[in-house]
Amino acid sequence: MKATLKDIAEHLNVSVSTVSRVINGKGRVGKETRERVLEAIKELNYQPNEIARSLKRQSSRTIGVIVPDISNAFYANIIKGIEKVARENEKSIIVCNSDENITLEEEYVQLLAQKQVIGLIVASVGGNAEVFKQYRQHGLPIVFIDNLPKIEDNYDFVAIDNYKASYKLAEHLIEQGYRKFAIITGPLNQSTASERQEGFIKCLKDNGIEINYKFIASGEFKLESGYSIMKKWLKGIDKPMALFAANNFIAYGAIKAINEEGLKIPEDIAVVCFDAVDVTGLIKPQITSVNQPAFDIGTIAANIIIRKEKNKKVKAYEKVILEPDMAINESSLLKK
């Protein structure tokens, strides 16, 4: 059906290697032959078989990417960043959705390894990196983004400074006059959840503010978690005055609960979180949020992979921690 090198070669009565040389522009080929080959390629609509090439070259020219949720704009933008760098370097990417599921994530790691990807970029939902260990040992470069699983030896990692970012959010709330705080984080085995919580608490301690442990909860990074936890708290007599949600979905859920209880943001209760970028511009209230440079995280991670593949012998590990950027909005602004 599809034309192969052999078809072209036979069609022109030359050898396959001659055709191959024309296509790759390597080695010598007579001018006239070259033109005849080029013509035949067009005529037969020849497309090189990338699978065969990959096998021969021992490189798939493909980067594997695993994220928890592709429909989350944060991850979608990371993917776009990766894709840009990949394109520039004539690589392509395979994206897998772990659906926040550690088992699925592991399956995908295996799948991608079998597909001989040149490297893996993973926003892992796992707490440790045991699974990744053996693949690394066998020479598969792995770059973690966003969440950093615990692992003994070195690793490549790209993320923002979650600790510092949360610290700054707390500072902002204190400055606005809030004193009674609540925290809803994600699964604490994920560094994104634990570091954000720790940074926030540290700031409270540094400012001599009492930590109210009954208003610290760990759920999933999902709307439902934010909603149900906040709902429960608001049913009590003692209510928090300012909420720190560890990601956007938790915040959305919490705000929904707050609205339902008829409370006002930010007068009755303030809300701050991570990653609440609003492409529509229509979300009310606009939320104070640390906005991660998702696209950049993607490009940086991809560049690490590219560099590693060019330089296979060098076994250096890069840890890139970006400065957080905070957008202050009405959800936490008491003073004008």
Add this chain to the structure above:
Amino acid sequence: MKATLKDIAEHLNVSVSTVSRVINGKGRVGKETRERVLEAIKELNYQPNEIARSLKRQSSRTIGVIVPDISNAFYANIIKGIEKVARENEKSIIVCNSDENITLEEEYVQLLAQKQVIGLIVASVGGNAEVFKQYRQHGLPIVFIDNLPKIEDNYDFVAIDNYKASYKLAEHLIEQGYRKFAIITGPLNQSTASERQEGFIKCLKDNGIEINYKFIASGEFKLESGYSIMKKWLKGIDKPMALFAANNFIAYGAIKAINEEGLKIPEDIAVVCFDAVDVTGLIKPQITSVNQPAFDIGTIAANIIIRKEKNKKVKAYEKVILEPDMAINESSLLKK
């Protein structure tokens, strides 16, 4: 570095084919040998080279997907649907972002064809399907989703009935008492844009409502288009009373303009559109919208590919037009 069949074979003093047979569970292998092989596979952490397999099998077990924008939740959900079916059938997917760019789209088609995908699912941004023609001829199954490029012969296609959906939106607005309409669509060479416009206009005509052509504009499917076009209209003395935006981003932009001009939705002007699903639940006003079953579109499209690959001889083409589903919200509700 990585272990191959040969490594295992040598390690055990058996032939490669024996090892291969154990792995694939095909052909006869003695019980004891099988166990020894299985053990060695674990010990050496053998992972089958999927590239070599694909070459030999003449199938990459991979579905290619091209969408205009992965960070649009609509496409992200389509991808999730495709991925689900792919997983169930032991296939994987490669997702490409055409960025609403027809040139990039064509590049990706070629790339995916070279990667020997078993089929292509494309939400094309092009007006015609010339590029796809030759690939189809060479036996590559192609399923169009969402937008249907013009093409002479048959094709596989999955989408909702855009014409009918827009007709229903118009009906709803008329029923609410609106009489002066504006339309902002996307590029008219895309069926998604033209059909939506036509369906809406047809309903107006059927109801004897005058078409105000100065309030019909075609831009891009982007926020900026909705914003600038609406802004211009609102600067005039004669203003429309109800807007039909052909997709969510156009609507967001238009609403931004409406808000800036201090007009009230839906009292001064109503807004309806396509695909304004709000995962946050916080967008104000909540928009009346035709919500496409994105996930289903994905699963259906993927199933078509799967079927085609099982049944290569059969050359049937499927056209699946789903019934539209409309969510009526405050952005168009005058009466209580």
Add this chain to the structure above:
DNA sequence: TACGTTGGTGTTAACGTTTGCGCAAATTGT
């Protein structure tokens, strides 16, 4: 005349699999 050079091309061996074929040994049936 002979000899290096170089341009153009074909031959061949890989890359890691899968699989049809064949052969010897083991098992079964008569």
Add this chain to the structure above:
DNA sequence: ACAATTTGCGCAAACGTTAACACCAACGTA
């Protein structure tokens, strides 16, 4: 006890490429 069958396994070809190597012809140079 001998044929017929079954079982277990190796051999080798193939999938579509690439690239090291070798070869021949034509040419320039000593």
